[in-house]
Amino acid sequence: MLYDYPVKSICKELADLGIGQFPLVIGTVYGIKPLFDTWIPIQAYNKLKSACKNYNLLCQPDCMFVEPTKKELTTSIGARFLTTTKFKGLPFDPNRKEGMVHVFISRYRKSIFNAHRFGWYPLIIRKRVIDKPFIDHLRFGEVLGYPNCCIEFFNSFNKFGMSTPYESYKKTKGALSYYCNNILNHIGYSYIHHHPCSFNCKKTIDIAKQTEEVIMEKEPEYAHEIRKALKLPIINFAEKISYVFEGRTKNGYLHYSKFKFIGHPRDDKYRIKFCQGNRIKVKDDEIIIYNDKKLVQTIKKKRPFDGFLLEFD
Ligand SMILES: [Zn+2]
Incomplete structure (x- = not known):
């Protein structure tokens, strides 16, 4: 299956740390991207810091992210307006045993300085969602080179x-x-x-x-x-919920042999349905799954974007 390519040489020490979005790390090492931000488990933080040093990169912690409990998510003021990133924020503490650290990586001290000013996420802090002002989104986008x-x-x-x-x-x-x-x-x-x-x-x-x-x-x-x-063709259900198919589209149908879910396992709702077929028709109001000529499943859609087809060239 695709998507398990092991990096062999380019920025290997950083690749071995399993950082997601790896082409962006490469872009940062080679000065194409001014700054990269990511989350890493607290246990890997020291290794990342020393690997960055070897590539002449600065690496600084921002805050720590910890999964909120269900209760905190439902009772925090404003939580329903959070889009996709739902974490509880705590100050960075190298002695903490669990949680993820939000880090900034860059060749440039100024980019790191600006990232600390603008690179924060809407968070639940003391039971209240702290939202980010519009202008900080604009400025952080600039710091990241967007x-x-x-x-x-x-x-x-x-x-x-x-x-x-x-x-x-x-x-x-x-x-x-x-x-x-x-x-x-x-x-x-x-x-x-x-x-x-x-x-x-x-x-x-x-x-x-x-x-x-x-x-x-x-x-x-x-x-x-x-x-x-x-x-490869993709059916996207939300920003972080997609299925990627090994296959191709022909005459308005997506023909596939295998697929991979991209997202949090709790959102992998259609695996069983896609497993039953080898051909898909994506419409505005439904997704129809066939096995050869036989219709085996349908997925009803409320809105056109609740599962739409993307194919890049
Ligand atoms: Zn653009």
């Missing part, structure tokens, strides 16, 4: 009750470029992390191409693997 057009887009369309990938899709004129495929970023196969203002945003393509060139030069096998993965 194109301006995409920062503006994110601030207009990353809202509760909306599908950001669907908004990017609607704004795409012509073919979807695989350079702009951000859906696979959590399994290490995207060149970008931001939501592109369209799936063929020129500025995004420029950045992604530079990273691809570096990987193509240092470890071509990896670059080819990434390209192959980014071009």
Whole structure:
């Protein structure tokens, strides 16, 4: 199955730490991306810090994220307005035994300084959701090197009750470029992390191409693997809920042999249904699954973006 390519040489010491969104780490090492932020388990923090040193990168902790209890999520003031990142924030403490550390990695001291000012997430702190002002989203996007057009887009369309990938899709004129495929970023196969203002945003393509060139030069096998993965058909249900299919679309049908779920295991609702088929028709109001000619399952949709097809070229 795809998506288990082991990095052999490029930035190997960092790859061995299992950091997600690895092409972005490479972009940061080679100065294409000014700053990278990620979450790592507290146990891996010291290793990451020393690996970064070997690549001339600065690595600084921000805060720690701990999963809130169900009660905290439902009783915290404002929790229902959180979109996808739902964690309880605590100050960084190297002696803590569990939790994830939010870290900033960059070649530049100034980027780290600005990341501390603007790079925070809406969090539950003392039973209240602390939301982030609009301007900090804009500024953090700049610190991360996102194109301006995409920062503006994110601030207009990353809202509760909306599908950001669907908004990017609607704004795409012509073919979807695989350079702009951000859906696979959590399994290490995207060149970008931001939501592109369209799936063929020129500025995004420029950045992604530079990273691809570096990987193509240092470890071509990896670059080819990434390209192959980014071009596979995807059915997206929400920002962090997608299924990627080994297969292709033909005459309006998605033909597949295997698939992979991308997201938190609790959201993997359609595995059993997709397992039963080998051909899918995606419509605005339903998804129909066939096994050869026989209809085996349907998934009813309330909105067009509750499972829509994306195929990048
Ligand atoms: Zn853009």
